[in-house]
Amino acid sequence: MKYYLLLMMAIVLVLSILVLMIKRRNRITTRSLSTKYTDFISVTAMVVGGIVLMDSLFGGITPLQADDSLTKILQIMVPVMLILFLVFYTYLAVSKNSNITNDERTEFSFTKSARNALLATNIAFFCFLVGSNTLSLARSTIIIILACGYFVFLGSAVFYYYWKV
Amino acid sequence: MKSYLILNVALVFVFSFFQWLIIRNRKNRPFIRQKHVDYLTNYAGISLASVLGYLLWGGNETPFRSGDALINILQSVFFISIIIGVIFIIFLAVNNNSNIGSDERTELIDTKTARNMLLATNVALFVFLVGSNNMTLSRSDLIIILACGLFTGVGSWLFYYFRKP
Numbered sequence A: 001m002k003y004y005l006l007l008m009m010a011i012v013l014v015l016s017i018l019v020l021m022i023k024r025r026n027r028i029t030t031r032s033l034s035t036k037y038t039d040f041i042s043v044t045a046m047v048v049g050g051i052v053l054m055d056s057l058f059g060g061i062t063p064l065q066a067d068d069s070l071t072k073i074l075q076i077m078v079p080v081m082l083i084l085f086l087v088f089y090t091y092l093a094v095s096k097n098s099n100i101t102n103d104e105r106t107e108f109s110f111t112k113s114a115r116n117a118l119l120a121t122n123i124a125f126f127c128f129l130v131g132s133n134t135l136s137l138a139r140s141t142i143i144i145i146l147a148c149g150y151f152v153f154l155g156s157a158v159f160y161y162y163w164k165v
Numbered sequence B: 001m002k003s004y005l006i007l008n009v010a011l012v013f014v015f016s017f018f019q020w021l022i023i024r025n026r027k028n029r030p031f032i033r034q035k036h037v038d039y040l041t042n043y044a045g046i047s048l049a050s051v052l053g054y055l056l057w058g059g060n061e062t063p064f065r066s067g068d069a070l071i072n073i074l075q076s077v078f079f080i081s082i083i084i085g086v087i088f089i090i091f092l093a094v095n096n097n098s099n100i101g102s103d104e105r106t107e108l109i110d111t112k113t114a115r116n117m118l119l120a121t122n123v124a125l126f127v128f129l130v131g132s133n134n135m136t137l138s139r140s141d142l143i144i145i146l147a148c149g150l151f152t153g154v155g156s157w158l159f160y161y162f163r164k165p
Helices: A002-024 A040-059 A069-094 A104-130 A139-162 B002-025 B039-058 B069-094 B104-130 B139-162
Strands: none
Touching (some): A040 A069, A040 A104, A040 A139, A040 B104, A069 A139, A104 A139, B002 B039, B039 B069, B104 B139
């Protein structure tokens, strides 16, 4: 399963390089696909976080606890949310009729979304450590903590996109 | 020891209340420049430091592993960093002759610092989960992961503070 993780990282890196190469050749003419105002550090942080979350959700050999109904719900919700977000982002990228243009505030919206994700992750860490007796985190707990940050990031990105900072 | 964490939450609220009082009463006095501060990043940092402090010193019922020399070093470094950080913040607050002013970029410094902290935390989580067979994080793992984020945050903040973005 570790190969699965490394393979995903390789795919993400190759896709990133491809995007940069295509952009250099000026083949992308749609303004929405412009990568000029993208905060790559925030995007990389969330891609890495997403890979860890996916691996925790589907890749582990450790079985989930018997009463992990929340984790089972997250196993369905996270891919659905991710697909919806990708569809939404693709629609924005190919839609030429969008009234919302990209500028410096687009970059800030990514940065602020990452900040909100960090706050949510840290608060989730805090809450789970209050309830933990062993000071260690099980697979289900890691999933919930990472999912908190991930959902906050996706929600913040959409929020800031329509209500520019 | 749960009372320690609850006390931390109470301290955060008291701290926020005093910040609000300072802003309300010192709008025209540059004694403590509070206008361009990203409060969400501050709360994220405070909660991270609380969790890390609890993990480092709080849970005596869960002993460290025998070979945790790194954790012992982190205990000293974290304690010294907190003292130096508090002295530095007080110096900045009372020093009216600082050549480095406060403007919109100061808020951006905090936001970018939070973004870098998120990246460091997620990369550390990725590395530890790649090396983990049972998908659990022990107390020592959590300390190293959170310390990565915290030290990245301190380094980023100092870097951006002296070289404004």
